[in-house]
Structures are given as C-alpha cells and as structure tokens.
Amino acid sequence: MFALLPITWRHACRPGALYQARQASSKRWQARQQKDQFTREAAVQGLKSRAAFKLLQIDEKYRIFKGGQTVVDLGYAPGSWSQKVAANRTQPHGRVLGVDIIPAQPPKGVSTIQGNFLAPEIQTYIRDFLRSPDRGRPRHPGLQGDSSASLLEPTLDSEHPDEKTRGSDKILERTVDVVLSDMSAPWYQTSGFWKRSLSAPYNRMMNTSGLNFRDHAGSMDLCHAALRFSTEVLKTGGHFVCKFYQGAEDKELEQQLRDLFKKVHRLKPESSRSESKEAFFVGLERKP
Numbered sequence: 453m454f455a456l457l458p459i460t461w462r463h464a465c466r467p468g469a470l471y472q473a474r475q476a477s478s479k480r481w482q483a484r485q486q487k488d489q490f491t492r493e494a495a496v497q498g499l500k501s502r503a504a505f506k507l508l509q510i511d512e513k514y515r516i517f518k519g520g521q522t523v524v525d526l527g528y529a530p531g532s533w534s535q536k537v538a539a540n541r542t543q544p545h546g547r548v549l550g551v552d553i554i555p556a557q558p559p560k561g562v563s564t565i566q567g568n569f570l571a572p573e574i575q576t577y578i579r580d581f582l583r584s585p586d587r588g589r590p591r592h593p594g595l596q597g598d599s600s601a602s603l604l605e606p607t608l609d610s611e612h613p614d615e616k617t618r619g620s621d622k623i624l625e626r627t628v629d630v631v632l633s634d635m636s637a638p639w640y641q642t643s644g645f646w647k648r649s650l651s652a653p654y655n656r657m658m659n660t661s662g663l664n665f666r667d668h669a670g671s672m673d674l675c676h677a678a679l680r681f682s683t684e685v686l687k688t689g690g691h692f693v694c695k696f697y698q699g700a701e702d703k704e705l706e707q708q709l710r711d712l713f714k715k716v717h718r719l720k721p722e723s724s725r726s727e728s729k730e731a732f733f734v735g736l737e738r739k740p
C-alpha cells in the first residue's frame with residue numbers, strides 16, 4: 453500500500469523528513485534574504501517585508517485598488533501588503549481590515565483581528581466588523597496613511613454602476629471591494645523568543661515546509677476558505693487576489709474562480725522567487 457503512494461507523499465512521511473526539509477529550507481531562506489534585491493529595497497523603504505512588491509506589481513498590472521474601498525487582507529502579518537499598498541491606495545476614506553493567526557503590530561491606518569481564519573467564529577467576528585460601514589474608516593481622511601506613495605487618482609466612486617445590484621449587495625451584506633489572501637501556514641515558534649514578536653514577528657514566518665506536496669495542499673485549503681468567504685462578503689464588481697503553491701489541485705480552484713469572476717488571471721510577479729512554486733490568482737469583477 454505504502455509503495456503505491458506518490459513519491460512526494462512517501463518522502464513527506466519518512467521519519468524526520470519534515471524536520472530535515474525545514475532545516476535545509478531555513479538555511480536557504482537566510483542566505484537568499486541577505487542578497488535579494490527586493491529584501492534590500494524593502495529595508496530602504498521601511499517596509500515590513502519584501503512581500504509588498506508582489507502586490508504592487510499585481511496592482512500595477514490590474515488596477516485593483518481605488519479610493520474609498522473596503523479591503524480585507526487575510527494573513528496580513530507582518531503587514532507590508534496592508535501598510536504599503538492597501539492602506540495607501542484606498543485613500544481617501546478607505547478601510548483595511550487585516551486578519552492573522554499570529555500577533556503582529558497593526559500597520560498604520562489598518563484595523564486588525566488576531567485569529568485563525570479557518571475557525572468559523574473568527575469569520576463571524578470578521579463579518580460583524582464589516583457589517584457596520586464606518587467601522588475602521590478614518591474620521592479625518594486627510595490625516596491618515598502615507599498618501600505620498602499613492603500612484604492612483606483617489607476617487608470615492610468604488611460602488612456599482614447599477615442601483616439594483618447595489619441594493620441586493622446590501623441585503624446580502626456584501627460590503628467588501630477587495631479580498632486579499634497571502635496566507636500560508638506559519639511554523640511553530642522554536643527560537644527567537646527574545647525578539648519583540650509584535651513589531652518583528654517575521655523570524656518565525658518562513659512559512660513553506662520545503663515539501664512541495666505539503667505546501668500545495670495547505671495552500672489549497674487556505675485559498676478555498678478565502679474564496680468561500682469572498683462569495684459571502686464581496687460586492688458585485690469586487691476583486692480577489694490569492695497566493696497559492698502550484699500543484700495538482702490548483703485547476704479546480706481556478707475553475708471556481710472562473711465561476712465567480714468575469715476575468716481570472718494566474719501569474720507570478722517578478723518579485724516572487726523564481727525557484728518557488730508560489731503563484732497568484734487574480735479574480736476581477738465579481739459576477740452579480
């Protein structure tokens with residue numbers, strides 16, 4: 453029976469395989485971090501991580517953000533997507549809600565909830581937050597965020613062209629313009645306890661196991677959960693961006709995206725490491 457299992461799964465089941473893979477992956481990660489141009493650029497720009505560049509490149513291509521939007525950022529920590537992209541580009545008067553399983557310091561202008569997104573009670577909590585339209589919005593929009601980095605003309609017109617659609621979104625409590633998901637399972641913290649984990653939690657977030665099958669399966673669970681949540685909260689015309697690890701099941705996820713969105717793109721931004729299996733789905737304009 454064991455011999456019939458796919459080679460990747462047998463490898464994953466070998467005693468100590470996960471530990472060894474993580475150690476090797478951790479060393480590779482540290483070496484890469486030191487010489488990577490996006491890591492250096494992130495440090496220069498005061499960003500919490502290099503991940504910001506992936507979302508910037510996606511937004512440059514598909515123009516996802518505009519002023520006044522409500523954005524939910526799933527797996528926001530340490531916060532560079534929320535900090536650099538969503539909070540800036542949804543001004544004036546936008547709101548960003550970040551959700552993460554690990555504690556992290558909320559980026560400026562971003563509301564956050566700490567909890568496991570896969571837990572139904574956390575999703576209820578998120579929906580409660582989103583239900584009230586002004587919760588998490590700046591009272592004095594002009595004073596919020598670092599608007600100097602915004603490349604888009606701010607506009608309050610983030611609503612639908614069609615009053616009827618807007619009415620049905622309201623009844624269904626679809627209040628969100630963009631759902632982002634960069635979730636990947638964090639490792640258990642084994643070292644670095646001395647570090648101030650709220651402001652610098654990244655030392656325990658090298659969150660791929662080094663085993664392709666495992667990373668793929670884990671990311672599919674998280675992406676499906678993010679997509680199910682989007683069907684409940686995303687307005688007609690809203691957008692979805694989701695990181696995933698490529699593998700056998702991603703075609704099925706892509707099909708589900710095609711059912712929900714008018715346009716679906718699969719891409720690997722320049723700043724995503726070429727040797728990694730990481731890629732992104734972008735779903736544009738939710739169907740009514």
Ligand SMILES: C[S@@+](CC[C@H](N)C(=O)[O-])C[C@H]1O[C@@H](n2cnc3c(N)ncnc32)[C@H](O)[C@@H]1O
Binds near residue numbers: 530
């Ligand atoms: C690659 S990091 C995100 C980086 C982030 N986009 C940024 O720009 O800084 C992935 C995050 O997903 C979070 N995560 C993974 N599984 C989660 C879950 N079930 N619920 C909430 N957050 C989760 C991890 O804790 C981790 O912080």
